[in-house]
Amino acid sequence: MATLNVNQREYTANARPDTPLLWVLRDSLGLTGTKYGCGMALCGACTVHLDGEPVRSCVTPLSAAQGRAVTTIEGLAPSSDHxxxxxxxxxxxxxxxxxxxxxxxxxxxxxxxxxxxxxxxxxxxxxxxxxxxxxxxxxxxxxxxxxxxxxxxx
Amino acid sequence: MKTTRLSRRVFLKGAVVAGAGLTMGFDLAGGRRALAQTEPFVPNAWIRITPDDIVTVIVGKSDMGQGVLTSMPMLIAEELEADWSKIRTEQAPAAPQVYGNPAIGGMQLTGGSTSVRSSWLTLRQAGAAAKEMLVEAAARQWGVDPAACTAENGAVLHPPTGRRLTYGQLTDTAARVPVPPNPKLKDPKNFKLIGKRVKRLENPPKVDGSAIYGIDVKMAGMLIATVVRCPVFGGKAKSFDASGAQAVAGVRHVVPISSGIAVVADAYWPAKLGRDALVIEWDEGPNAGLSTAGIRAMLEAAAKQPGRVARQEGDAATALAAAARRVEAVYEVPFLAHATMEPMSCTASVRADGADVWTGTQWQDGTQKVTASITGLPLEAIKVHTTLLGGGFGRRFEQDFVTETVEIAKAVSAPVKLVWSREDDMRHDFYRPATYNALAAGIDAQGRPLAWSHRIVGPSIAARAFPPLIRDGIDPTSVEGAANIPYAIPNIHVEAIMKDTGVPVGFWRSVGSSQNAFITECFLDEVAAAAGRDPYELRRALLTKSPRHLTVLELAAAQAGWGKPPAPGRARGIAVAESFGSVVADVAEVSVSSEGEVRVHRVVCAVDCGLVVNPDTVEAQMEGATVYGLTAALRGAITIAGGHVEQSNFHDYPLLRINEMPTVEVHILPSAEAPGGVGEPGTPPIAPAVVNAIFAATGTRIRSLPISTHELRRV
Missing domain, CATH: 1.10.150.120 ([2Fe-2S]-binding domain)
Structure with missing residues (x-):
């Protein structure tokens, strides 16, 4: 079990540490706003923020996101009013x-x-x-x- | 456009399909006041009004970004005199008898740029009928003449007494009013919504992650599947070793299906790891030796024989032989992938008593039929739930990903979501056909084109997808945009040869016109150059009998400043094409660097798509279709080696990026004619406009796409 801070909430995810963050978000946490497009950081559909910096979650392993603040489209602004x-x-x-x-x-x-x-x-x-x-x-x-x-x- | 009248039968059938208690035909108690509204008013298959004043529009088309979740409600709300802020939408179930597309053989299919065209009268009549019923209901409640009542902004008014009832207050009574057989439609000059820049209803959920596409469907107990297919077209698995896949934690099943081997797991990542660990021996079948060069040779050889005649006017052969000057050329286009941003995906739950399928499909009854045939269940036991489509472009008309999902769900007896990888999507598409074209034109001594001959060789989409489309040996999708060239040339001969290559082909945004506009509009430019005439002026001279083309061409040229010098280093090209009932002309401004790098700076696009429902959507579709065509023109190519597709992802099938985006200026011709198509017609003219501009810039005539395969130098 890995713990993960996403959109200022703590989650636990049952996934291997090398699982791309994208699939942890989508399949383990049910946050499907982050999209799969290429799996190779070629299209940007999976972009999330790690401590405020944009990263391609399809090539970011879960282990690299632990201990950092993950922000997805669902958490960009409290009322989706960014x-x-x-x-x-x-x-x-x-x-x-x-x-x-x-x-x-x-x-x-x-x-x-x-x-x-x-x-x-x-x-x-x-x-x-x-x-x-x-x-x-x-x-x-x-x-x-x-x-x-x-x-x-x- | 033919006028469609809604029969009472269709209205009734539709209401039942829409799933609400229909009370028409009950005792018409007339005049009795219903105090508490208890039931929804469902006048037909497209409208449900509930006591809370919400008007739910049931949309029978699929939304792949072209905005039908707004344009279809606009057609209804206009005639219904609805309060736009109370409009909600719902996707229709699979029910072709009600939601079938009369423009496409009654199939419940979103394609061919037909949504507005096929719904234009039907949905307005549905809205008008509901409005008349609501007015009648209010008049009965008040005991007044309905002619003295008006409907406005979601309510019925009786101006003489100032009384007002909202639609939600009238649902019970309205449900007892008979359906008017011939509802009166508004005079277009009184339109309040149609023609306005109405904000897209479906867009807010697309900015906060809440919009649900096929790949986002979740359900309790759902497993995730991936499929390994034979890389070679038509190949089959001979044997496989699942032990490596089964050793991956989270993998639940490895099952052979008709298209390959499925790995089913708790989540996508273990399914992907499991798939990577599969060992499969393939029987590659007869296509194992297929290559792009071999296919080209195959098409070239086929072009030596005469084809089936698609258009014949005058005697092109004789006129060519007698011409003062002849121009001959061969034009070629490659296979192209759709590359929707959302790879194919589908979710299915198969039970003994029924099945549910959630997917972004362009063809609901196709999905229903394949599910019925795999499960053995009756059609009515199959429910199709249409999600948003993460791009369609014709790809999601296909049922291959549905077939796979249903086969897997049936095999593992659990709800299954199938997720294709990008590589799966790129390598197992139904590609835009590659074609080989031999052209000849004859010019007289005064520089007038007298003869035009065009022989098209390529695989037929219809032969695979819809054989009844083929007439007299001609697939109309092969010759559209070629047989109907609009130019007044006295001798025209267009013929086509269907040649299967082993590569599966399908409908790709603007279909035959996607390549034929490039071929014919570039070849016409060659004719202009050979005749020493300005390409715009020659077109004008030849469009005397095609006023729509002429007007659109002149609009694009005027807006682009044709005839005035472009910015230093830039050159212009022009093209016009009709497809799907609309005409679009583009002027492209292009520069070619000393290193041969092509840059498209500006595209001026003029469109005549008849009466416009939502101008913002038309502009968006023209912008988007231009980018779609530009990606293909500049660098789109699917190539074949060893029977399989060589490209796999966006590094080797690159799409246009924002830093390469030209300014696209869209000019819509005002029109009161019936609506034309909008989703596709913006694609055909951009490739020839750019290629003609490259000729103007460099003197190099490009006759095969993509442009990136040619060495260019600025002159």
């Missing part, structure tokens, strides 16, 4: 929506470090997140909008 989430709805980013939890986690981490990112900052931070529906133009727009929303509430 500026990035609000901007995502405002700009109607999602099409199928499957990649969007990962996109949002990457965008939230970007804004935490760079409150008013340029297009180049966005490209650099978001190039690891694939979207097959092709919502990139709106992702870019929503990140700029989120920066404004966050600034407005500061």
């Amino acid at each position: 500026p990035v989430q609000r901007a995502w709805v405002q700009e109607e980013v999602a099409q199928c929506g499957y990649c969007q939890p990962g996109q949002i986690m990457s965008a939230a981490a970007l804004l935490a470090r760079t409150p008013t990112p340029s297009d180049a900052d966005i490209d650099a931070a978001m190039a690891g997140n694939l979207c097959r529906c092709g919502t990139y133009q709106r992702i870019r727009r929503a990140i700029h909008a989120a920066a404004k929303l966050a600034g407005g509430t500061r």
Whole structure:
């Protein structure tokens, strides 16, 4: 049994220490907002925060997440009202929506470090997140909008 | 578009399917006031109004990102005069007799960009009928003439007396009102929702992790399965050693199924470790020697023979022979994978008395039928629960992953969720057909195209998936976008040859038009260059009898500034294509670096998709379809070696990323015509627009995709 802090709650998971965090979250803890897309850190659908830093949970073993604070899309903001989430709805980013939890986690981490990112900052931070529906133009727009929303509430 | 009238029979049948107590046909006690509303009002298969004023719209289409969970309710709410804030949605059960798609043979199938087109009248009539029943119910309660009542924002009003009853207050009475046979539809000029940028109902759960896709389904006692399939198409397991897999903690079962060997475990990770530990000896079958080069040679050889004629006007052969100038070219496209972000997945529970299947399917009655055939249960004992689809693009029309899941669930007598890996998904797809195309055109001394000849060779999707589609030896999906070129060329000859290659093929976003627009619109550009004419002006001259194409082309060109020089280092290309009842033109602005790197900076997209239900969704679909087509044009290729797919994941089947995203400007042509398709028509024109721009930039004519396989240099 391994203990894990996810979204400020303690969980115990019955999984091998080399199990990717992604599958612990999804299968052991029932937190299915974090998505499987490639299993090789190629698409970013599984992005979560480890102590605030974005990581690909599909290649992060459970053992590496122990003793650290894991944040998933379910725990990003208490009422799902993080500026990035609000901007995502405002700009109607999602099409199928499957990649969007990962996109949002990457965008939230970007804004935490760079409150008013340029297009180049966005490209650099978001190039690891694939979207097959092709919502990139709106992702870019929503990140700029989120920066404004966050600034407005500061 | 044909007018569909809803028969009372369909309304009644639908109401029963929708699962609520229908009370129509009861004694019409007329005029009696129902004080406490106790039952929902279910006027038909698409609407359920409960006493709390909630209007639940039952959606018979699958949502793969194209927004039917908003557009379908919009059609109903418009005519129902519903309060939009009270609208909720529910996915319909498998019931093709009610929710079948009249545009696709009555199958309950979401595809072919038909959702709005096939529902446009039906759902408005359903909403209008319900509204008339609610108005009648209120009039009876008040003892007034229904003609003196109006419906607005979820309530019926009687303006002379100022009385008002909400729909929720009328459910009991309305349930006793007969269904009007010919409900009156609104004049489009009075639309309040249709044509507006209505916020997507289904989008908020997609930003907090609560949206449920097939891969997210959970149920008590559920096991997780993975399947190892023969890497070679058509191969079978000869024997296998399960001991290594069974030694993995958490693995419960190893079972052979029709497509391979399934490993079933408590969770995905042990199932995956178990699968890695399986030792299987395959009988690779007749495709073991298949390769991309061999397939190309096979198609090229087949192209030496004449095909079946798909279109013949005038005498192309004679006109070609007499032409002042001839242009000839061979165009080729590769196989392509769908690569939905959510790999295939499905959950099934099979019991003695029935079965439930949860999955993101594009074809509910297909799912129901394969489940019935595997379990031996009657169709009505099979319940299909449609989840959100993590991308569809035609892939989730297929039932291979459902078949596997049901076989496994039956074998292990427990609820099972099957999860495909990305590698499974990439290597066991039904691919967009690779085709080989021989083209010839004849130009007269004044530079006018006189003859056009196109021979298409490729595998047939219909031959596998839906043979009745084939007519006179022609699969219409092979020739769409080629046989219907809109240009006024006096001699046109288009023919097709079906050639199976051993690689399974399927419906891929925009299907035949996905490749045929590239082939025909690039070849027309070659004709323009040979004739010394501007590619836009030549198209205009040839589109005199195709006003929709002409208008859209002119809109795209005007918005892009065609004729004015682009930014330094950039060049433009143009293309127009009709598919699924809509016409889209793209102008692409491209640069090619001195190292040959292609960059698409800007795409101006003009679309005529008839009357628009939700402009924001149309724009989103055009943006997304452009990216889908651009990924394919720039670098999409599935290649075959030793009978199996060489690509496996996003490193060798790379998708466009945000840092490569061009600006996409969408211009929607105002139109009062019946709606056209929206999900697919944005894909066909982008590849030819980009390839034509590369020609303008470099003088190099690319005749096979993807672009990444060509050496380019800026001139």
